[in-house]
Amino acid sequence: GAVVSQHPSWVICKSGTSVKIECRSLDFQATTMFWYRQFPKQSLMLMATSNEGSKATYEQGVEKDKFLINHASLTLSTLTVTSAHPEDSSFYICSARWDRYTDTQYFGPGTRLTVL
Amino acid sequence: AQKVTQAQTEISVVEKEDVTLDCVYETRDTTYYLFWYKQPPSGELVFLIRRNSFDEQNEISGRYSWNFQKSTSSFNFTITASQVVDSAVYFCALSEAGDYKLSFGAGTTVTVRA
Numbered sequence: 001g002a003v004v005s006q007h008p009s010w011v012i013c014k015s016g017t018s019v020k021i022e023c024r025s026l027d028f029q030a031t032t033m034f035w036y037r038q039f040p041k042q043s044l045m046l047m048a049t050s051n052e053g054s055k056a057t058y059e060q061g062v063e064k065d066k067f068l069i070n071h072a073s074l075t076l077s078t079l080t081v082t083s084a085h086p087e088d089s090s091f092y093i094c095s096a097r098w099d100r101y102t103d104t105q106y107f108g109p110g111t112r113l114t115v116l
Numbered sequence: 117a118q119k120v121t122q123a124q125t126e127i128s129v130v131e132k133e134d135v136t137l138d139c140v141y142e143t144r145d146t147t148y149y150l151f152w153y154k155q156p157p158s159g160e161l162v163f164l165i166r167r168n169s170f171d172e173q174n175e176i177s178g179r180y181s182w183n184f185q186k187s188t189s190s191f192n193f194t195i196t197a198s199q200v201v202d203s204a205v206y207f208c209a210l211s212e213a214g215d216y217k218l219s220f221g222a223g224t225t226v227t228v229r230a
Contacts, residue, residue, distance in 0.1 A: 032216060043207065043220045044161075091159060095218075103149045103168075103211050105218060107161035 003027050004096050006108035013084055014116055021079045021111045023094030029074035030096035034105060035067075038091040050077045084115040119143060120210050122221035129198055130229050137193045137224045139208030145169075147213035150184065150191045155223070156204040167191065198228045 003026040013019050023033055032051050036044040048058045048069050056069035066088075068080040077096075081088055091112050095105035121140045129135050141150065152164040165175060167184050175182045179196045195202050208221040 034217070043222050044218075045220075046217055049217065093159075093161065095161075097216055103216055104151070104163065104166050105216075106163060107153070109158070109160040112159075 002096075002098050002106040004030075004094065004106050004108040006094055006111050008111060009109060010112040010114075012114045012116065015085050016083055019081045019084055019113060021081075021092055021094075021113075023077045023079070023096070023108050025075045025096040025098075025106075028096075028098050030077075030098065031074065032097040033071060033077040034095045034097075035069060035077075035079050036093045036095065038093060038110075040091075044093060047079075081113065084113070086115045089113055089115045119219040120208050120221035122208055122224050124224045125222070126225045126227070128227045128229065131199060132197050133228075135195050135198050135202075135226060135228075137195075137206050137208075137226070139191045139193065139221060141189050141191065141208070141210045143189075143210060143212055145212045149211040149213075151209040151211070151218065152182065152191075152193050153207045153209065154204045155207060161207070164193075195226070198226075200228050200230050202226060203228045 005024045007022045034049055035047045037047050038044045046059050047062045048056045050056045050069050050071040052071045052074050058064045066082055071077040091110050093110040095107045097105055119142050148169045150167045154162040172184050181194045183192045205223045205225050207223045209218040211218050
């Protein structure tokens with residue numbers, strides 16, 4: 001159990017375009033999902049917390065207009081990188097909190113974004 | 117202030133050697149949770165263990181063991197008889213009660229050579 005998927009696994013786009021990344025909990029309902037960003041050889045940095053049916057909570061320094069998060073259902077959260085630029089190139093990872101173990105997060109496989 | 121410190125950036129060992137990864141945390145909460153995750157080259161984080169602040173009992177799972185000491189705010193991880201498949205980046209993380217956000221350490225890259 002506790003499987004989280006992400007789609008796409010990798011994406012290459014041109015500067016100025018928008019990219020949507022999906023995060024799904026496959027076998028459980030996730031009331032809370034999290035979005036992280038990881039640069040090469042660095043740790044994970046939390047970008048935002050996404051609760052189903054409400055607005056996402058962004059961490060300090062994360063532009064909410066640039067990184068749009070929607071958590072429309074208990075099994076799906078999406079991150080849209082708007083007007084992407086090369087500096088947005090990174091590994092984006094989502095996680096979901098499984099209520100049965102409320103404080104344990106299960107992670108998706110990540111999405112590698114490259115902006116040309 | 118950094119909440120989780122993993123002082124070892126990289127560790128390289130020969131297969132079958134034991135390797136211990138250090139993790140020191142900082143929190144003012146009395147209720148908190150500590151985690152270890154493994155990130156192999158594929159990138160996907162794999163959950164290894166969760167420990168709450170009231171449970172200082174050490175744990176062993178196969179070749180993995182964890183030593184939690186509140187007195188020194190440490191939650192160290194040992195891989196016994198390491199194998200090449202253990203090569204990965206290992207992250208220690210802290211979650212404070214009611215928050216559920218994870219603060220990750222910088223990670224320790226473990227390379228096990230055959």
